[in-house]
Amino acid sequence: MAKASSAGAGRRIISVGPSLALLPFLTYLFIFLVVPTVTVVVGAFQSDAGLTTANVRALGSEAALTALWKSVLLSGITAVIGAVLGGLLAYLVLVGPPNSPLRRITMAVSGVLAQMGGVTLAFAFIATLGYSGVVTEALRSWPGIDIFGSGWLFGLPGLVVVYSYFQIPLMVIVFMPALQGVRPQFREAAVSLGASTRQYWLQVAFPMLRPAFLGSMLLLFANAFAAYATAAALVSQGNPILPLFIRAALTSEILLGQQNLGFALALEMIVVVSVVMTLYAVLLRRTARWLQ
Known part of the structure; x- marks a missing residue:
């Protein structure tokens, strides 16, 4: 015992x-x-007087809705750009030899650039495309083109360009396993049944890759929607996107007592990201059926 x-x-x-x-x-x-x-x-749901729903109701104000719309617009545009260009780059790398230096270098560089952001990335673009940037000065001297214009780099268009810098390599990393899951035997079977190259891509490869592609795009959307440091370093004035609006609510010396509004805005971001990541998990589960 x-x-x-x-x-x-x-x-x-x-x-x-x-x-x-x-x-x-x-x-x-x-x-x-x-x-x-x-x-x-x-x-x-708090204020100085106790529990309240005023902070959540304030999310319907013009300023809050404008910040939300610009964040969704920025995230959507960069997600599409990153998904298309990153997916194409991943395919071009994958069709090469498995142990080629190009594939190893591309994956290594993508891993580094996907994690690059914040002040470092903002400074790199300012030094390159800012008012006195290297490329701006070179084009201004010859052939006399001023690409800086009215300061597009420090607004929503500039954020699209800067965010695409890390969205494209991130797509390469997350979409590459799905492309590797499309085995040569699938194409051989389609060809043996009389399918052309166009029919193979439209009826076999694209339907299999669609959930993974859309899921990767949703991941890029969430990545851009939650990004803060790069935008905070690049955009010094104004609140074009939701994270910067939250910063203003928490730290502004002009609009006092808005800390709880910042919490409500953060709750709104949590809800949006949760919905996006739930859809991503559903699409990932569908991809896993054939990827395994």
Whole structure:
């Protein structure tokens, strides 16, 4: 009996071991994900006088709706640009030899550029395309073209260009596994049944890749929608997108007492990103059926 009890206790200790290994990760998630989310939700329904829904109702104001629309527009445009150009680049790299230097260099550079952002990326574009940037001065000297114009770099068009810089390589990384899942045997089977190249792509390859492509586009949308540091470093005045509007609500020295409005705006962002990532998970599940 004593031996049996010892064996049972040993099995329980062994079974608990893997769960304990997850404790640091779960603690990290709790501190940096759960606690901030709860803080945002609670703060969105609070004011100095107590509980209120005024902050949520303020999301229907013209300023809040304009910031939301510009954020959606920016995220949508850069998601489409990144998905199309990144998907094309991933395909061109994949059709080459498996161990070619081009593929290794492209994947390595994509991994670096996809994580580049913030002040570094903003400064790089200002030094290149700003009023006194290298390219701007070169074109201004000859052939006399002023590409800076009225300062497009520091508005929504500039953010589209800058965000595309990291959206395209991110698409290469997330879409490459789906392209690798389209095996040569699929094309051989289609050709053996009399399909042309056009029929193969329209009726076999594209339908298989569509969920992965749309899912990757949704991931790019969420990535751009939540980006803050690059826009904050590039756009010094005005609040063209939602993250900068939240910054103004939390730190503005002109509009005081707007901290809870910032929480409501952050709650709005959480809802949008949650919907997008849910759709991404659904599409990813459909892709996994044949990718495995």
